[in-house]
Amino acid sequence: MQGLDDLYREVILDHYRTPHGSDALENPAVKVEGFNPLCGDELVMEMSVDADGRITALHIEPNGCSISVASASMLVQQLSGKTLQEAIALKDIFKAVMRGESWPAGQDFGDLEALEGVKNFPVRVKCALLAWMTLEQALAQYDPELAGQVEADDDIEVKTH
Amino acid sequence: MTIDTEAATGASSGSAELDVARIRADFPILQRQVHGKPLVYLDNSATTQRPDAVIDAMSNFYRTSNANVHRGVHLLSEEATDAYEGARAKVAAFLNADSTQSVIFTRNTTESINLVAHAWARRHVRKDDEILLTVMEHHSNLVPWQLLAQERGCKLRFLDIDEAGHLQLENLNEVLNEHTRLVALTHVSNALGTVNAIPTIACAAHSVGAKVLVDGAQGVPHGPVDVQALDCDFYAYSPHKALGPLGIGVLWARRDVLEEMDPFLGGGEMIRDVTLERSTWAAVPHKFEAGTPSVADAVGLGASIDYLEGVGTAQIRQHEVKINEYLLGRLRELPWLTVYGPQDPRDRCSLASFNDNQIHAHDLGTILDQHGLAIRAGHHCAKPLMRRLGVMATARASFYIYNDLDEVDRLVEALFEARKVFGLAT
Numbered sequence: 001m002q003g004l005d006d007l008y009r010e011v012i013l014d015h016y017r018t019p020h021g022s023d024a025l026e027n028p029a030v031k032v033e034g035f036n037p038l039c040g041d042e043l044v045m046e047m048s049v050d051a052d053g054r055i056t057a058l059h060i061e062p063n064g065c066s067i068s069v070a071s072a073s074m075l076v077q078q079l080s081g082k083t084l085q086e087a088i089a090l091k092d093i094f095k096a097v098m099r100g101e102s103w104p105a106g107q108d109f110g111d112l113e114a115l116e117g118v119k120n121f122p123v124r125v126k127c128a129l130l131a132w133m134t135l136e137q138a139l140a141q142y143d144p145e146l147a148g149q150v151e152a153d154d155d156i157e158v159k160t161h
Numbered sequence: 162m163t164i165d166t167e168a169a170t171g172a173s174s175g176s177a178e179l180d181v182a183r184i185r186a187d188f189p190i191l192q193r194q195v196h197g198k199p200l201v202y203l204d205n206s207a208t209t210q211r212p213d214a215v216i217d218a219m220s221n222f223y224r225t226s227n228a229n230v231h232r233g234v235h236l237l238s239e240e241a242t243d244a245y246e247g248a249r250a251k252v253a254a255f256l257n258a259d260s261t262q263s264v265i266f267t268r269n270t271t272e273s274i275n276l277v278a279h280a281w282a283r284r285h286v287r288k289d290d291e292i293l294l295t296v297m298e299h300h301s302n303l304v305p306w307q308l309l310a311q312e313r314g315c316k317l318r319f320l321d322i323d324e325a326g327h328l329q330l331e332n333l334n335e336v337l338n339e340h341t342r343l344v345a346l347t348h349v350s351n352a353l354g355t356v357n358a359i360p361t362i363a364c365a366a367h368s369v370g371a372k373v374l375v376d377g378a379q380g381v382p383h384g385p386v387d388v389q390a391l392d393c394d395f396y397a398y399s400p401h402k403a404l405g406p407l408g409i410g411v412l413w414a415r416r417d418v419l420e421e422m423d424p425f426l427g428g429g430e431m432i433r434d435v436t437l438e439r440s441t442w443a444a445v446p447h448k449f450e451a452g453t454p455s456v457a458d459a460v461g462l463g464a465s466i467d468y469l470e471g472v473g474t475a476q477i478r479q480h481e482v483k484i485n486e487y488l489l490g491r492l493r494e495l496p497w498l499t500v501y502g503p504q505d506p507r508d509r510c511s512l513a514s515f516n517d518n519q520i521h522a523h524d525l526g527t528i529l530d531q532h533g534l535a536i537r538a539g540h541h542c543a544k545p546l547m548r549r550l551g552v553m554a555t556a557r558a559s560f561y562i563y564n565d566l567d568e569v570d571r572l573v574e575a576l577f578e579a580r581k582v583f584g585l586a587t
Contacts, residue, residue, distance in 0.1 A: 003196070003531055004527075004531050004582055008524075008528075008582050008583065010584075013583060013584060039523055039538075039539050039540075039554065040539060040540045040544065040547070040553050040554055041523075041553070042553070063553055064521060064553070065521035065523040065524050066521060066524050066583075067523075067524070121527060123527075124523070124527060127523065
């Protein structure tokens, strides 16, 4: 079916079956737990950052549907090795796409682009956003000055450790 | 009589099967297409659909008799009051209540339970007293008692389930004692479908002096309910889960228990006399019905009871068992599926809670929706039960009087389709 094929693209199912970031980190800089009370999906995220403000490693323990797991896996794939500012920029673009905007022209967003179909299933957008809302809290916890660049979301709660 | 498995087997009644095609014609929404497919509505445990008789009764009330109830001296007010109080009498007869005056209208089951927590429990439950609940409760029959426990310092205890999803009645005497003031439990589990042995539990509770509250949200829709035979003290339900309107709830309580309760909400309708300093209360049930009630919803509720009685509550239960036998059999054909709750079709209402071993319940919900099937996926407002089962969520398909065996087949076909979407073997 057209709508389902658009949502459950093969690349999404691949990430769901074997998510990136499954290896736990030694002494992560931050560990946060994201939680979507609407559906009960949970996500633990650990992040290591080097002295230059670069994300050296991410670890996720997703517990949820294919969309939330794939989105978290793609986040790990996209952001490992990126700076915190690059992470914030990508997070903002992804949230905008989930709100209905188009991907910015001339840039390659890799597997993440496959999640665009989610915006045609409004009740599932929260699933795709869980990892990115959790990332926001991880960034804010790592550097409180970054907290000004993250927005609160009423429907997703994040617990910091 | 509990939900009556005697009648369900047809042994005592010999009654005819439901004419599902004729029933379906009474429900205009069932003509709808969803994503280009005929709607298969299997979310009845969340809310059922309404027949024309209910929609028309509410519409006619607004068109012909609308007025505020009680105290009006004009004809319309008299008609509205008669309609409202007439609905109360219908509910009382439907539940075999001890008196019409022991039926209170609320907004929903949740409000009915909160009413008991405020108006009865605050007077009767003290520090170190105990309230016995079960691990299968909906949040609506858990959170009000947690709030009370925080306020009063009373203790909450829990009856566990066995692996089949039955309450462990053999442990009842270990969790009941002279400190138990209240046993509050669901009649039928909204997540497992388990029909609980209320009279057995009520008997044990009463033997230690505890009162018994039954959350009937899933009980009333699924067969005959007789609150006196159940031997409970409080029975709460939401008519919208049994063809009635959204927005009205019912609390039945034994008349002598109601007479000893404090008011719940304060305001108009619930007073006898008011001075600037203090007030005295109206007689039950109006003492518990502050403010203008939802009169049209009560009228619709009355019409839904007429409809259910026309179909026959014993026949409804019989239909449910027939659906269950077929549903459980078909679901058991799918080796990748885990189906929760009792194995015997007669021990459950007509819902199936299940998980695909590779596909999350939310994904199933989305895929089934694209095939025209409305099911529920999630924790079903029973998170402690989900933890007890060791899952985050389940998919739940819940059937009612307008669902037939071919819709079980549509469900199973769609579950195969979901495997295809995920590239999984069948």
